[in-house]
Amino acid sequence: MTVNTVIKDYNEVISSRRSVRVYDPSVKISREEMTEILEEATLAPSSVNLQPWRFLVIDSPEGKATLEELAPGNLHQVKTSSAVIAVFGDMNAFDNADDIMSSAVERGFLPQEVKEQIMANYTDLFGRISAGAFREMIVIDCGLVSMQLMLSARAHGYDTNPIGGYDKSRIAEAFGMDKERYVPVMLISIGKAAKEARKTTRLPIDRVAQWK
């Protein structure tokens, strides 16, 4: 686990995260540090640990130029951020199941015979699940990892903004990805805030929760 964090306190991380839309364009996050942030993010759980998230880290001028056309309402943050991470769910994520479980066997986390039984169960389960249900499952898992990505970025001293307003119908193909396979979930801009974000309020818990 990296120790390259500048905000160590959990409550400070969640309390100081705000949706930032204007970044200092001179701040560049190295690919090494971005990899650390992604490693921390992907400690998130996912359905049967399939890890269906795929990240396109758009940090080059060419990549950003392509993205600008797809997110005309969010030009300023695309331009000024260090990177924009496009999060996709992989409809073929089950193809990795054997690799993932084999690596758990190798590490001594899972007995081989248990792995074989689980793999048989999952092969049956994912052979029967509808494409719509699988899609919803991976979209939810991508929501989980996206939150942990924004928090991990904050722990590294960076700011983020989750963006839903972009052309989801064109983004995969625009970056040479198979649009049937990769389901667009959100964009996350990341960088160092140049302008303080507007504070927001939250509904009281009795408006969003009930006990049973």
Added chain:
Amino acid sequence: MTVNTVIKDYNEVISSRRSVRVYDPSVKISREEMTEILEEATLAPSSVNLQPWRFLVIDSPEGKATLEELAPGNLHQVKTSSAVIAVFGDMNAFDNADDIMSSAVERGFLPQEVKEQIMANYTDLFGRISAGAFREMIVIDCGLVSMQLMLSARAHGYDTNPIGGYDKSRIAEAFGMDKERYVPVMLISIGKAAKEARKTTRLPIDRVAQWK
């Protein structure tokens, strides 16, 4: 912000979170502390801050008995956990938009005239969006809050497990909720681990990320 946390370090929170399926049945989380955990969780961002998440905190014997029928594959964690939180997305979440923005105006975070302009834009936008796109939007937002909920629970010293395997077609009605309005996203069991969770591995970042 609460200070009722036992794990303060962000990296420790994300590194020690594991999917726990067997809890100490003697540990009960008070509704007061659960409210704190939910307050921390709901600091998560959501599309235009609509906060479309709704939580049904199932902690009574009657509530759990109802849930057991809907999650027969996860009986043990339903029985032994302190609570199971059913997370739903509210298809009517936009009904709260005016209240949410008015409270930001009251707190001095948003000028009244800006609020009126934004509200007009959103009313137009959400009047045109398809039910399917709105549903996907709120499901993603519920993924974000669910991750922050699991981390906040961990910071409070509790363990969790996100559960996708339950009868999503029946859960709303089983608890007297409108099934057209409330979209089931996941269950999250929460309590104190009685048995260490199996460790899992993650794909290397070069298998899930590319740079552009």
